[in-house]
Amino acid sequence: MKNIVIFASGFGSNFQALLDATKDGRLHGKIVGLICDKPGAYAMERARIHSIPVALFERHSFVSKHDMDVAILNQCQDWKADWLVLAGYMRLLSPMLIRAFPRHIVNIHPSLLPKYRGLDAVGQALDQKESIYGLTIHFVDEGMDTGEIIVQVPFEVDVMDRDHIEKRLHALEHQTYPAVINKLIMEESV
Numbered sequence: 001m002k003n004i005v006i007f008a009s010g011f012g013s014n015f016q017a018l019l020d021a022t023k024d025g026r027l028h029g030k031i032v033g034l035i036c037d038k039p040g041a042y043a044m045e046r047a048r049i050h051s052i053p054v055a056l057f058e059r060h061s062f063v064s065k066h067d068m069d070v071a072i073l074n075q076c077q078d079w080k081a082d083w084l085v086l087a088g089y090m091r092l093l094s095p096m097l098i099r100a101f102p103r104h105i106v107n108i109h110p111s112l113l114p115k116y117r118g119l120d121a122v123g124q125a126l127d128q129k130e131s132i133y134g135l136t137i138h139f140v141d142e143g144m145d146t147g148e149i150i151v152q153v154p155f156e157v158d159v160m161d162r163d164h165i166e167k168r169l170h171a172l173e174h175q176t177y178p179a180v181i182n183k184l185i186m187e188e189s190v
């Protein structure tokens with residue numbers, strides 16, 4: 001069984017979807033811990049409910065971002081992580097951390113990359129009056145949402161309403177992310 005460490009900064013609905021998928025056998029991996037950088041993030045509560053170990057790393061507790069990521073790397077190694085799965089983690093990872101897990105760090109982003117990188121991708125797309133939305137699951141490299149694309153799922157909207165678009169996106173994310181992580185893990189096991 002491969003060990004997965006989740007990184008999240010906020011609500012953690014994708015973390016929940018991954019957790020649910022491990023419990024009902026759709027994701028053949030074990031979530032061994034949650035890395036969080038925001039005190040009070042609901043993702044941590046979800047972890048506690050499911051007895052998943054949590055490690056909170058706050059940037060102000062470290063002299064540099066590099067030092068923080070060294071501590072995160074040590075934690076991931078203690079948990080014997082095979083895969084790092086970013087699910088709404090709002091920070092760029094240091095090159096040192098990325099190099100420690102080549103092609104084993106994955107992120108989900110709510111746009112059809114390379115369009116609308118970074119924060120508030122849906123808002124950026126709405127500003128451009130996009131009618132095609134979607135998600136991208138990609139390997140993490142040193143850029144912001146620039147890594148090799150694994151999967152993209154587009155959908156068309158006719159109502160330019162943020163709430164409506166975000167609901168569709170989240171439903172799609174919760175269905176797609178566990179399936180893609182499972183596929184990556186299974187491909188590695190053959």
Ligand code: GRF
Binds near residue numbers: 012014108173
């Ligand atoms: C998701 O929309 C994901 O695509 C992006 O951050 C959001 C996280 O939502 N990277 P949640 O915390 O999983 O609910």
